[in-house]
Amino acid sequence: MNRILVIAEHDQGHLKLATFAAAGFAQKVCAAAGGTFDFLLLGSGLAAAAEGLRRSGAAAVLVADSTELTQPLADRCAQVIADTVRARAATLVVAATSTFSKDILPRAAALLDAGMLSDVIDVRREGDDLTFRRVMFAGNVIATVQLDGPIKCVAVRSAAFAAPAATEALSPVEAVAVDAAALPKFAEFISRETKVSARPDATEARIIVSGGRALKNAADFERLVGGLADQLGAAVGSSRALVDSGITPNSLQIGQTGKVVAPDLYFALGISGAIQHMAGMKDTKVIAAINKDPDAPIFEIADYGLVADVYEAVPELMQKLKT
Amino acid sequence: MKILVPLKRVPDPDTKIRLKADGSGIETDGVKFAVNPFDSIALEEALRQREKTGAAEIVVVTIGGEECAEQLRTGLAMGADRAILVKTTANPDSLAVAKVLAAVCRKEQPAFVIMGKQAIDDDSNQAGQMLAALLGLGQITFVSKLELTDGNRRARCSRETDAGIENLTISLPAVLTADLRLNEPRYVSLPGIMKAKKKPLEELTPESLGVSAASRTRVLKLERPAGRKAGVRVKTVDELIAKLRHEAKVL
Numbered sequence: 001m002n003r004i005l006v007i008a009e010h011d012q013g014h015l016k017l018a019t020f021a022a023a024g025f026a027q028k029v030c031a032a033a034g035g036t037f038d039f040l041l042l043g044s045g046l047a048a049a050a051e052g053l054r055r056s057g058a059a060a061v062l063v064a065d066s067t068e069l070t071q072p073l074a075d076r077c078a079q080v081i082a083d084t085v086r087a088r089a090a091t092l093v094v095a096a097t098s099t100f101s102k103d104i105l106p107r108a109a110a111l112l113d114a115g116m117l118s119d120v121i122d123v124r125r126e127g128d129d130l131t132f133r134r135v136m137f138a139g140n141v142i143a144t145v146q147l148d149g150p151i152k153c154v155a156v157r158s159a160a161f162a163a164p165a166a167t168e169a170l171s172p173v174e175a176v177a178v179d180a181a182a183l184p185k186f187a188e189f190i191s192r193e194t195k196v197s198a199r200p201d202a203t204e205a206r207i208i209v210s211g212g213r214a215l216k217n218a219a220d221f222e223r224l225v226g227g228l229a230d231q232l233g234a235a236v237g238s239s240r241a242l243v244d245s246g247i248t249p250n251s252l253q254i255g256q257t258g259k260v261v262a263p264d265l266y267f268a269l270g271i272s273g274a275i276q277h278m279a280g281m282k283d284t285k286v287i288a289a290i291n292k293d294p295d296a297p298i299f300e301i302a303d304y305g306l307v308a309d310v311y312e313a314v315p316e317l318m319q320k321l322k323t
Numbered sequence: 324m325k326i327l328v329p330l331k332r333v334p335d336p337d338t339k340i341r342l343k344a345d346g347s348g349i350e351t352d353g354v355k356f357a358v359n360p361f362d363s364i365a366l367e368e369a370l371r372q373r374e375k376t377g378a379a380e381i382v383v384v385t386i387g388g389e390e391c392a393e394q395l396r397t398g399l400a401m402g403a404d405r406a407i408l409v410k411t412t413a414n415p416d417s418l419a420v421a422k423v424l425a426a427v428c429r430k431e432q433p434a435f436v437i438m439g440k441q442a443i444d445d446d447s448n449q450a451g452q453m454l455a456a457l458l459g460l461g462q463i464t465f466v467s468k469l470e471l472t473d474g475n476r477r478a479r480c481s482r483e484t485d486a487g488i489e490n491l492t493i494s495l496p497a498v499l500t501a502d503l504r505l506n507e508p509r510y511v512s513l514p515g516i517m518k519a520k521k522k523p524l525e526e527l528t529p530e531s532l533g534v535s536a537a538s539r540t541r542v543l544k545l546e547r548p549a550g551r552k553a554g555v556r557v558k559t560v561d562e563l564i565a566k567l568r569h570e571a572k573v574l
């Protein structure tokens with residue numbers, strides 16, 4: 001019997017959609033091998049977020065609410081997770097892949113002497129055990145793996161699991177006691193430099209318009225990539241090349257070491273298609289690429305490829321999409 | 324001040340990964356190996372901090388087979404002072420790596436550890452966070468800027484998150500993991516390579532450190548993902564719009 005703890009992720013109280021994919025993974029495990037799952041929310045001022053988790057089939061929504069957890073600092077959060085796992089005798093800890101879970105979950109795993117798998121895309125029951133599939137080598141290899149030990153930790157790719165259907169019944173909300181004085185406080189938060197954007201987040205969007213080194217400066221990126229995105233209600237993304245040159249913020253990087261996305265439609269505008277970039281977007285349903293080099297590797301995975309200059313094709317595309 | 328920098332031997336990021344026919348591992352014949360790119364960035368940062376603060380001893384460490392000495396020599400050629408090879412034929416997962424590194428840290432007592440955020444072969448992104456937990460130390464992951472403060476007793480870091488840049492301070496010792504934009508690693512120079520030959524490379528084993536390198540992860544099989552096939556080329560913007568609207572129905 002699995003007792004699963006799903007770590008819920010939120011941004012200042014706004015739930016991340018990926019959390020529901022993690023719950024979908026938990027449901028899949030329960031369906032295959034039996035068990036129940038709880039959510040664990042960490043932070044402060046979490047009433048609304050907790051409410052948002054009550055219709056997903058969890059046995060309980062556990063809330064660790066403390067002003068000491070206002071910022072998601074790894075040392076504090078991992079401690080609360082490990083304590084909760086012990087108190088609830090959880091056997092499996094799950095989170096959706098993100099910089100939040102990458103920071104915190106491995107730390108919690110080590111506190112629990114638990115093995116951990118990142119980037120899990122499938123799970124099935126094999127005898128008394130669970131067998132997982134995960135992505136490695138920049139998306140070039142899928143490994144089938146098992147984890148030894150009484151507690152297992154996994155971070156799952158949100159695109160690979162469907163959110164649970166909304167339930168009539170509401171999961172009960174339970175407070176988790178946080179001993180604020182006993183939390184480790186190695187790190188202190190100073191500030192966050194977030195560009196407030198009206199655009200959707202790339203991990204939650206149906207369409208992503210992404211730009212590469214073809215875009216010469218931030219103004220061009222905003223006009224062409226941003227402009228097309230706004231017209232389509234899409235998110236923007238970029239290759240590493242533009243982040244490195246300061247044209248786009250790091251939060252836009254798609255790839256092996258950035259965000260992994262799988263929207264319905266991905267526009268690759270002036271992106272060559274390095275394996276590290278493709279690792280982050282090749283599970284997209286439909287890829288449309290515009291590149292002036294007919295031999296660019298992106299055309300090997302694009303459903304629709306147009307050999308053209310983005311400075312000409314994108315304004316034309318924007319113009320003609322209006323009609 | 325002593326800085327410990329773990330290095331992992333991985334296939335060069337530009338090589339095409341091929342699998343052994345039986346799916347038991349990747350084909351290593353004819354594959355070029357390199358220091359994990361994020362570890363090179365970590366080592367570069369250690370070297371720059373030494374240049375800034377004056378005195379520091381930089382120790383590079385790797386866990387693996389005899390062949391990993393090559394990557395340690397690269398680290399020494401970049402400017403590290405000495406190297407430790409913890410020899411094992413096991414292919415340790417991140418938790419096992421963290422346990423061995425924790426034992427090395429207890430022996431070496433570094434002022435801080437800086438390492439890559441992620442090994443580009445297993446793409447786990449775990450070992451640094453696990454090491455910090457095992458040592459009971461703080462951690463800052465995805466560091467894109469590092470400044471030592473308070474007479475090297477604290478560090479101020481910027482880190483890259485999904486939402487943007489976050490600024491934190493942390494008490495040392497701690498474990499820091501490097502992201503892409505922390506710096507651009509230097510190339511090894513010929514004099515560097517010559518000097519590296521004379522620098523000490525100590526060999527240890529997990530047993531001599533009193534730990535096990537056994538993994539909790541059991542890899543049963545490796546496969547290639549179902550590949551995408553190339554679609555069609557369209558000649559005009561009109562054609563692209565028509566395809567997206569009427570064939571793919573995504574617009």
Ligand SMILES: Cc1cc2nc3c(=O)[nH]c(=O)nc-3n(C[C@H](O)[C@H](O)[C@H](O)COP(=O)(O)OP(=O)(O)OC[C@H]3O[C@@H](n4cnc5c(N)ncnc54)[C@H](O)[C@@H]3O)c2cc1C
Nearest residue numbers: 212213214239240255256257258270272277292293309310
């Ligand atoms: C360890 C490691 C991790 C990495 N992680 C990532 C990652 O997460 N994400 C990522 O994206 N990269 C990552 N990279 C970098 C990756 O290898 C490539 O360098 C990067 O993706 C290239 O970006 P690009 O396609 O924008 O630039 P380029 O490769 O320079 O391609 C630019 C393309 O634009 C085309 N072009 C130029 N001008 C025009 C024009 N006017 N109109 C139309 N087309 C034009 C060119 O033909 C070319 O194909 C990583 C690399 C390493 C080593």
Ligand SMILES: Nc1ncnc2c1ncn2[C@@H]1O[C@H](COP(=O)(O)O)[C@@H](O)[C@H]1O
Nearest residue numbers: 329386417438439441442447448449450
């Ligand atoms: N075998 C190893 N030897 C030394 N360092 C390692 C080893 N494996 C992983 N590391 C370090 O841990 C980091 C994260 O690795 P991983 O958790 O495997 O993604 C790497 O960037 C290395 O710095």
